[in-house]
Amino acid sequence: MSQSQQELAAGEPELAVLPVDSAQRISEAPALSHLQTPKKKRGQRRQAASQSHDTQPFDIAGLKAEIRASVDEKRSRLPSNALLARRSEARSLSAARNSVKAGVSALDNNPDAQNVDDELAREQISSVDWLAIDASLTRVRQHVEIGGSVPELSRLKGPVRHAARLVAAVILLVSRFLTNRQSAFNIAGLTALHQLAEGIRRMHLSYAHQIQRLEKQLSQLRKQQEESTQARARSFKRASREDLKP
Amino acid sequence: MARVALLVPCLTDADAVSNDVLGMYSALEARGHDVCIFAFFWNVSGPKVRHFTKIERFIDHPSALLIYHHSTGWGEALGIVRQARCRRIVKYHNVTPPEFFERIHTDYVNACRDGRRQLVEFARAGCDLYLFDSRYNMRELMFEGVHEAASFIIPPFHKIDRLMELNADLAVLDRYSDGRTNVLSVARLAPNKGHAALIDAFAVYHHHYNPASRLLIVGKVDERLSIYADSLRLRAMDLDLANSVVFCGEVPDSALKSYYLLADAFMMTSEHEGFCVPIVEAMAMSVPVVAYGSSAVPGTVGKAGIVWDDPDPDLLAGSLDRMVSDPEASAALGKMGRVRYESRFTREKIESRFMTALDHLS
Numbered sequence: 001m002s003q004s005q006q007e008l009a010a011g012e013p014e015l016a017v018l019p020v021d022s023a024q025r026i027s028e029a030p031a032l033s034h035l036q037t038p039k040k041k042r043g044q045r046r047q048a049a050s051q052s053h054d055t056q057p058f059d060i061a062g063l064k065a066e067i068r069a070s071v072d073e074k075r076s077r078l079p080s081n082a083l084l085a086r087r088s089e090a091r092s093l094s095a096a097r098n099s100v101k102a103g104v105s106a107l108d109n110n111p112d113a114q115n116v117d118d119e120l121a122r123e124q125i126s127s128v129d130w131l132a133i134d135a136s137l138t139r140v141r142q143h144v145e146i147g148g149s150v151p152e153l154s155r156l157k158g159p160v161r162h163a164a165r166l167v168a169a170v171i172l173l174v175s176r177f178l179t180n181r182q183s184a185f186n187i188a189g190l191t192a193l194h195q196l197a198e199g200i201r202r203m204h205l206s207y208a209h210q211i212q213r214l215e216k217q218l219s220q221l222r223k224q225q226e227e228s229t230q231a232r233a234r235s236f237k238r239a240s241r242e243d244l245k246p
Numbered sequence: 247m248a249r250v251a252l253l254v255p256c257l258t259d260a261d262a263v264s265n266d267v268l269g270m271y272s273a274l275e276a277r278g279h280d281v282c283i284f285a286f287f288w289n290v291s292g293p294k295v296r297h298f299t300k301i302e303r304f305i306d307h308p309s310a311l312l313i314y315h316h317s318t319g320w321g322e323a324l325g326i327v328r329q330a331r332c333r334r335i336v337k338y339h340n341v342t343p344p345e346f347f348e349r350i351h352t353d354y355v356n357a358c359r360d361g362r363r364q365l366v367e368f369a370r371a372g373c374d375l376y377l378f379d380s381r382y383n384m385r386e387l388m389f390e391g392v393h394e395a396a397s398f399i400i401p402p403f404h405k406i407d408r409l410m411e412l413n414a415d416l417a418v419l420d421r422y423s424d425g426r427t428n429v430l431s432v433a434r435l436a437p438n439k440g441h442a443a444l445i446d447a448f449a450v451y452h453h454h455y456n457p458a459s460r461l462l463i464v465g466k467v468d469e470r471l472s473i474y475a476d477s478l479r480l481r482a483m484d485l486d487l488a489n490s491v492v493f494c495g496e497v498p499d500s501a502l503k504s505y506y507l508l509a510d511a512f513m514m515t516s517e518h519e520g521f522c523v524p525i526v527e528a529m530a531m532s533v534p535v536v537a538y539g540s541s542a543v544p545g546t547v548g549k550a551g552i553v554w555d556d557p558d559p560d561l562l563a564g565s566l567d568r569m570v571s572d573p574e575a576s577a578a579l580g581k582m583g584r585v586r587y588e589s590r591f592t593r594e595k596i597e598s599r600f601m602t603a604l605d606h607l608s
Contacts, residue, residue, distance in 0.1 A: 058575075058578040058579070058582060060549050060552070060579075063552065063568070063575060064552060064554075066568075067552070067561065067564045067565050067568050068561065068564075070564060070568075071560045071561055071563075071564035074454065074560070074564065075560050078454055080449075080450045080454065080559055080560050080563075083449060083450060083453055083454070083485070084446050084449065084450070084485070084559065130473050130476065130477075132349065134350070134351070134473045135349050135350070135351070135352065138351055138352050138353070138470075139352060142352070201476065205476065205479065205480070208480060208483055209483065209488070212483050212486075212488060
């Protein structure tokens with residue numbers, strides 16, 4: 001650190017430990033008076049903090065260690081990988097479905113078989129590479145106008161460059177009867193493509209929404225079906241027991 | 247009184263670099279300097295702004311001062327800084343690595359690539375001073391050969407004072423004051439901002455800790471990056487969060503204040519930041535900060551928030567849970583953030599550091 005930087009930093013040490021008086025100052029600062037929150041719990045939190053932390057420094061490292069310990073414990077019971085890997089699961093289920101179509105009957109024993117159709121539908125919708133389409137359209141957009149500007153010819157220097165650019169300008173001017181039509185054609189084609197891509201992207205999003213909604217409805221229906229089957233089984237057992245009574 | 251030219255490619259009313267330029271403008275004008283901003287594009291009224299092609303005449307004297315704000319590729323600025331015969335300062339806000347925008351938009355890739363390339367040229371231009379938003383930014387330019395003695399870290403000017411004085415948007419407060427836990431993130435929807443990690447972490451928190459929770463993502467959506475925004479929406483849907491992740495878009499300052507007031511915690515998982523003003527806003531509003539410590543983020547948060555070395559969704563979710571379920575820890579962190587803001591990032595502090603740095607010119 002240079003001397004000048006040291007001068008600048010001198011009055012502003014790192015706040016590793018919260019000084020007691022500064023914490024009190026903040027709690028009483030008029031600048032905070034407008035921070036009235038509609039939530040009751042925030043007010044409760046402030047009160048709690050003013051009771052406990054105004055008198056003792058706060059240990060961030062200790063807090064992080066506590067969080068890490070509780071997260072490790074929770075992670076062992078409830079790993080988040082399964083939650084976050086839903087998309088990759090969908091892909092593997094689709095692969096399983098395809099193998100069934102190819103004549104492999106292993107899927108019949110797969111407990112996830114019922115979900116495969118939904119996952120396959122989702123996979124088909126997600127398979128469009130929008131990034132690639134957008135990048136290609138952008139590249140096309142950069143070259144849509146032919147002869148609109150004289151090339152820079154930056155590899156040439158001095159008067160040669162000026163002369164070359166002049167020649168290029170003349171050529172562009174002369175060929176304008178062709179390039180104008182070509183540019184108009186390019187713009188029309190690109191606009192149509194752009195509109196199509198936007199429309200399909202909107203459809204893509206709307207289908208994804210619909211699929212998600214249908215999946216929810218389907219899972220609710222399955223749950224209801226399960227419940228009614230269980231209820232029917234219970235009533236059947238009850239009836240059987242009554243029949244067996246002497 | 248000296249002539250001071252502030253050079254920046256774009257000057258708008260809602261981005262960090264523009265706020266820094268406008269802050270410098272006010273500070274220098276208040277000290278009686280003849281200040282003018284030169285830009286390629288601007289949409290702000292109030293300060294004196296001219297087209298950048300008119301800058302040469304304005305700084306055509308050795309006593310004049312040119313301050314260029316570098317945050318993206320701009321070939322014309324490099325020429326101006328090189329040819330200027332006055333005193334020259336480069337304020338480096340950092341340039342996002344172009345890799346983040348690969349396969350998303352070539353304009354961004356080209357602008358960022360040019361900006362990175364020009365960084366080396368600016369370092370070699372031998373300017374009188376180099377100013378940096380953060381130590382992280384300073385390290386980058388020192389690596390390119392800038393001397394430490396000519397380097398100063400000056401946090402960017404911001405509009406937090408104005409945010410504090412504004413009345414909050416009551417409609418926003420009413421809409422989201424429904425008893426659910428609100429987790430807030432403020433960053434424009436750009437691929438370097440790490441929204442995927444943010445949504446993943448929130449998914450773990452929502453499904454494993456607190457189903458009565460909501461993630462509010464505030465930030466401008468650039469039409470050219472709409473593919474990225476769409477991919478985030480799909481990700482949220484895939485993780486069963488369609489009704490729990492709210493993409494608020496760009497909001498006026500009054501609504502932004504409401505979001506900060508509503509927030510139980512502020513989460514930032516950006517992968518590349520030169521400073522990160524929203525974190526300072528959260529600290530100023532006493533909202534506890536949970537963040538992934540990439541690039542300049544650890545330097546901005548300091549020890550006034552929970553910062554992790556990895557964007558581990560479990561750790562981030564665990565931290566959110568702690569902030570929500572432990573009112574004492576949450577309020578203590580909120581206070582520490584506020585103290586850090588008051589001790590380092592208030593307008594007065596930034597202005598004082600800026601003027602001290604300028605004193606070294608003479």
